[in-house]
Amino acid sequence: MKNNNSNKLLTVMLIILVTITLIGVVIFVLLTQFNNQKAATGEPTIDEILEASIDVPEMTTNLADDSFVRLQLKIQTDSKKAAEELTKRDFQIKDIIIQELSELTEEDLQGKQGKIFLQSTIKTQLNELMQVGTVEQVYITSYIIQ
Template sequence: MLKWILLLVLLLVLGGGGYFAYTKFIAGKKDTSAQEENATQAQEQAAPSGDSQVVSLQPFLVNLADPLGRRYLKLTLDVEVNSKDATEQLTKNEPKVRDALIMLLSSKTFSDLSSMESKILLKKEIVERLNLVLGGPKVEQVYFTEMVIQ
């Protein structure tokens, strides 16, 4: 009888451990990939307006705000603006735009940029900064065309 009780307890412990491992390691990764897919679909659904234009900016190369200062970020991006006037204003204020973005990017750490959610948040922050520089809601979307963190 004692043998059956020990076997049942061992079976329950192994089953509980298997369930814990599944929920902690396997099911958690599926949730993260589902969130990334939802974020990608939300970006695709944001349809550009008819007058929008895309402006390419020169690459940004900044040191990240890590304690040892050994990491850097190279970022190339395209900016979608809502009118031709906004395009002209963006090119005319390019030094202000570059300064605002360099200050934003150099304040980030490697951990701030490592996840997909943080990259989407960075896009939103860049749009906000550009709209502040341009003086109104003229920037609709920012597209990363190259992003290297080393």
């Protein structure tokens, strides 16, 4: 009789142990999947942004009203491959910037709206050139008008 009770107790303990283990595994899998989905849909980290960005060296050029502007840009793309393509297109980037600035006056570039307009125009024209990826954002990192 003792042997029979021991077998039942052992069987019940094994069932409880297997159940707890299965619940633990299910919770682990659900948490892992939730974290992966959150990471996939989240914003890129600053390291990912920097990896997918290029710096445009400081440029000085004339504006349409005979004043001049000195500026420096950082261009953020959607991938490292797109940033590599933009690095190869550096001469085209500079050409676009010079052409756009030569059509603008000091007054056109005044205030926040003038800078947003310039950033938007450069972004649009660069995206027309891109074969791999897209330009996400154009940042003005240095800016002087005289």
